[in-house]
Amino acid sequence: MDAFIAQYIDAYYLRIMIFIGINIIMALGLNLITGVTGQLSMGHAGFMSLGAYTAAIISLHYDAPFFLAILAGAAMAASFGFIIGIPTLRLDGDDLAMVTIGFAEIIRVFFLNFEPGGKAVGLSGIPQYTDFATVWLIVIVVIILNAKLLYSRVGRSLFAIRENEIAAQSCGINTTRMKILAFTVGSFLGGLGGGLYAHYMYYINPQDFGFMKSIEILNMVVLGGMGSIPGTVLGAVILTLAPEMLRIVAEYRLLFYGGMLVILMIFRPNGLLGDVRIYDLKKRWGKKR
Amino acid sequence: MIILEMDKISQEFGGLRALDNVSLKINEQEIFGIIGPNGAGKTTLFNIITGIYVPIEGDLLFKGQRINGTAPYDIARMGIARTFQNIRLFDKLSVLDNVRIGCHGVTHSGFWASVLGLPISRKEEVFILDRAEKLLQLIGLYEKRYEYANNLAYGEQRRLEIARALALEPSLVLLDEPGAGMNPQEKEELMKLIRQIRDDLHLTIVLVEHDMNLVMNICERIAVLNYGRKIADGTPAKVKNDPQVIQSYLGAGA
Numbered sequence A: 001m002d003a004f005i006a007q008y009i010d011a012y013y014l015r016i017m018i019f020i021g022i023n024i025i026m027a028l029g030l031n032l033i034t035g036v037t038g039q040l041s042m043g044h045a046g047f048m049s050l051g052a053y054t055a056a057i058i059s060l061h062y063d064a065p066f067f068l069a070i071l072a073g074a075a076m077a078a079s080f081g082f083i084i085g086i087p088t089l090r091l092d093g094d095d096l097a098m099v100t101i102g103f104a105e106i107i108r109v110f111f112l113n114f115e116p117g118g119k120a121v122g123l124s125g126i127p128q129y130t131d132f133a134t135v136w137l138i139v140i141v142v143i144i145l146n147a148k149l150l151y152s153r154v155g156r157s158l159f160a161i162r163e164n165e166i167a168a169q170s171c172g173i174n175t176t177r178m179k180i181l182a183f184t185v186g187s188f189l190g191g192l193g194g195g196l197y198a199h200y201m202y203y204i205n206p207q208d209f210g211f212m213k214s215i216e217i218l219n220m221v222v223l224g225g226m227g228s229i230p231g232t233v234l235g236a237v238i239l240t241l242a243p244e245m246l247r248i249v250a251e252y253r254l255l256f257y258g259g260m261l262v263i264l265m266i267f268r269p270n271g272l273l274g275d276v277r278i279y280d281l282k283k284r285w286g287k288k289r
Numbered sequence B: 001m002i003i004l005e006m007d008k009i010s011q012e013f014g015g016l017r018a019l020d021n022v023s024l025k026i027n028e029q030e031i032f033g034i035i036g037p038n039g040a041g042k043t044t045l046f047n048i049i050t051g052i053y054v055p056i057e058g059d060l061l062f063k064g065q066r067i068n069g070t071a072p073y074d075i076a077r078m079g080i081a082r083t084f085q086n087i088r089l090f091d092k093l094s095v096l097d098n099v100r101i102g103c104h105g106v107t108h109s110g111f112w113a114s115v116l117g118l119p120i121s122r123k124e125e126v127f128i129l130d131r132a133e134k135l136l137q138l139i140g141l142y143e144k145r146y147e148y149a150n151n152l153a154y155g156e157q158r159r160l161e162i163a164r165a166l167a168l169e170p171s172l173v174l175l176d177e178p179g180a181g182m183n184p185q186e187k188e189e190l191m192k193l194i195r196q197i198r199d200d201l202h203l204t205i206v207l208v209e210h211d212m213n214l215v216m217n218i219c220e221r222i223a224v225l226n227y228g229r230k231i232a233d234g235t236p237a238k239v240k241n242d243p244q245v246i247q248s249y250l251g252a253g254a
Ligand SMILES: Nc1ncnc2c1ncn2[C@@H]1O[C@H](COP(=O)(O)OP(=O)(O)OP(=O)(O)O)[C@@H](O)[C@H]1O
Pocket: B013, B016, B018, B036, B037, B038, B039, B040, B041, B042, B043, B044, B045, B085
């Protein structure tokens, strides 16, 4: 498949497209936690690294089929999401942000000292199973399932928690369970992206999954629009392309992100496509006809 | 038949006795009013009934079952719905979605059913949409179903909260100052609506209200709170003429 695509698309763009796809998957996971459910998580790279290392180690040592390796990585991240979800539920806002930063940092330090993961040197020689077709097939499936979830009873209850937790409870929503669900599914997607990333890069090391990575993914959700699938996709596209297109952006990443967020907060506090939902677009379009 | 019984309920906030030995019995299908000056403990009483606070003393019985300590969402699922004095809508969601979320407690499809679009989920979605639309027609917000909840006028927001509460198919509805911020005409309609939902849906309604006209008009029985104590209860006529009530509450304004 990719050989076919490669005839038409330059290898460089193919590479960027793959990164965009991986970022969309991870950002949609974080969108579920932060954008939809309103739980500020600043440690998404922690889940990404769990997925990346788990999948890579399984591929390297057990020669497992690719899909099993990345599923195992995603499942590992999801179990941690579930476990992290439980104590963090009593926290909100800044406290939760601090705990999630701490969690990701602990994971990073763990991998820095993790023998099977090559410690600070990292893992290399990971087979490059990830290709354009696989990534985008997964992207499409994730978007469809995500949309199904958001426009269902469960999805609406996640939005309700973001909007007003006490009112959500008064509607019979077990907010604790729903938050754990959001964390579990969101980290699953983080881990899935991590596994794909590892199998594209040949080489991973703990520094790939630091605080800046978490912020980068968070920025995609915030830029595009919290809770919006099209918004998150757009955010992932823009923020993957920007450093590639503009060298200056790559060099002054922090400045760029900071400045971008400030401008965004002033002009579009809800993100570029804040609260734009596929479903609403369909409905509006339908009504106009 | 008694639907809700409060037996010597007390609640404290850092030494402040917000409720002091309050006992009340609410009959099935009555419209019951709770009045009292600011800070009397009316909202606190609602928060206790709905499980937001666990009372430090006393028992709370709903249909004969003790419910203190039960989580708010479980209490909601048992059939106690409420509105909030300081409106708590899902602001950035549509009017329709607000009511659909209200159906949460009476539906069941979980994560997998939703994600995979299983028949149970699809069937429930039809039920939820139908129910929500009917309720919006009932409270007169059907035309605005695609608006964001926070774009509604104040009075409309209060009515939307009622619709959301009714979506739960409750047997008991607690309305915390449903008429606050409404003009006289809106209040008139609200009174009609409250009576109508009680009669048509066979609900029990407990409401907190400062508007004496509204309370005396639609409530069959009333309890008066003052500094966390119940100082009187009974029919509007009886309460209106109670010397202690006149002195501590009615005397001032009404
Ligand atoms: N969570 C809380 N923490 C501390 N004090 C509280 C809390 N909730 C209520 N109180 C206090 O308890 C007392 C009763 O408050 P409550 O809100 O029940 O009064 P209310 O009768 O509803 O008054 P209003 O008519 O103004 O709504 C007040 O003195 C209030 O300040």
